[in-house]
Amino acid sequence: MYVADVDAHCARARAAxxxxxxxxxxxxxxxxxxxxxxxxxxxxxxGTYRPAP
Structure with missing residues (x-):
């Protein structure tokens, strides 16, 4: 799944x-x-990888 900021997303997931x-x-x-x-x-x-359309 694409996310723009992996580190911030990981921190929120861990806190949840x-x-x-x-x-x-x-x-x-x-x-x-x-x-x-x-x-x-x-x-x-x-991850931050997003294939081109």
């Missing part, structure tokens, strides 16, 4: 009770990503 399963990191192709498990057990991936 999500378990961060992969801390924010930079990819070799220029995106910044992280992954979190929500309160229902679903794992979500977030």
């Amino acid at each position: 009770g999500a378990a961060i399963v992969m801390e924010p990191y930079n990819t070799e192709y220029g995106s910044r990503n992280y992954a979190a498990r929500d309160l229902e057990g679903n794992v979500w991936s977030f």
Whole structure:
């Protein structure tokens, strides 16, 4: 899922009770990503990469 500010989004998710399963990191192709498990057990991936339309 695209988010503009991965670090701020991760901080909000953590404060809301999500378990961060992969801390924010930079990819070799220029995106910044992280992954979190929500309160229902679903794992979500977030990052700044957005393909061109």
